[in-house]
Amino acid sequence: MIQVFIIEDEIKTARYIASLVQETKGFSVAGVAGSVKSAVAWLQTNAVPQLIISDIKLGDGTGFDVIKLSGIKVPVIFCTAYNQYAINAFEVNGIDYLLKPVDQQKLQLALQKFLDMKLLFHPNERYPQRLETAMESINKTHKTTLLIHHRERIIPLKLSEVVYIQSENGILTLHTLSSRYHATHTLEEMEQMADPEVFFQANRQVIVNKKFIGSVEHYFSRRLLVHISDAAHTEIIVSKARVQQFLAWLKQ
Incomplete structure (x- = not known):
């Protein structure tokens, strides 16, 4: 299960993004933060997520500040109402740049892009993943x-x-x-x-x-x-x- 950390200061938007992530097979929401301070604190006290979905402008700074202050190297999908930060986004591990209001289909395409890139940069994962899946299917018995x-x-x-x-x-x-x-x-x-x-x-x-x-x-x-x-x-x-x-x- 891919653990996703969401950074968004608009409560309704954060809930909407979280619901879309939860409904996408293979993804789960690890946590949500609404400010630079709370996001950095969460990242310092929890397991590093595999993917971040982040707004850019926050009340006490930017999503870029979170990446810089936390020092983590995690792929980021940026969601923002502004289009002028696209180049900056791809300089800090950005893999996609979505404009608000967040479109469900575009977000799911961005999540799929993350999976594709994960496989592309870690091709050797394919065999153990298949082996693990095969072993699970052998060992796992569904209840009747x-x-x-x-x-x-x-x-x-x-x-x-x-x-x-x-x-x-x-x-x-x-x-x-x-x-x-x-x-x-x-x-x-x-x-x-x-x-x-x-x-x-x-x-x-x-x-x-x-x-x-x-x-x-x-x-x-x-x-x-x-x-x-x-x-x-x-x-x-x-x-x-x-x-x-x-x-x-x-x-x-």
């Missing part, structure tokens, strides 16, 4: 049954019978055609345990079972609406950032 504590009983619930898994207000619920059960796991843990050929995380709250998908249609803001074949005619929204992955998974 989950033990559920339900009304003073312990029920062996087959995951193949779970229509969708939902996390809401910190409570994880597994929905079947006839009932629903609560589990102590997190949604992230369930995603790791479930077979990825059968289950897909459609958004930050829901994992869906392919077997129970009745139909899919286009929805607002380039999202998808999934119609579930259950008595409640459940509808699940696939977030915009996951649409392409979802369609590819659906075709498998």
Whole structure:
């Protein structure tokens, strides 16, 4: 998982960028800072991130100051409302320069550029990565049954019978055609345990079972609406950032 550190003093923009990063497969937000002082302090007390996404003009200085004061050598994607700093950006480990308002597609292209460059400059990583992936696939066994504590009983619930898994207000619920059960796991843990050929995380709250998908249609803001074949005619929204992955998974 690529750990990304975000430096942005506009709270709404920082949250938006963080949500896009979190929804991009293989990337995770390690931390967020809104000033030069807090960003430098974070970098001095935490593990060095693999990528930084930074605004340029901050309340107490610039994103360039953060790079200089921290002394780290990490690729940076700069996001700013000003176009006159582009040359400076590429002098301090900048790999892309995005103008605000941040466009989702352009940010995802910048993240992909980071992955491409990482592979280009570290070609020898390809073999061990493939070996590690192969070993994980051999050693990792996806769960087929989950033990559920339900009304003073312990029920062996087959995951193949779970229509969708939902996390809401910190409570994880597994929905079947006839009932629903609560589990102590997190949604992230369930995603790791479930077979990825059968289950897909459609958004930050829901994992869906392919077997129970009745139909899919286009929805607002380039999202998808999934119609579930259950008595409640459940509808699940696939977030915009996951649409392409979802369609590819659906075709498998």
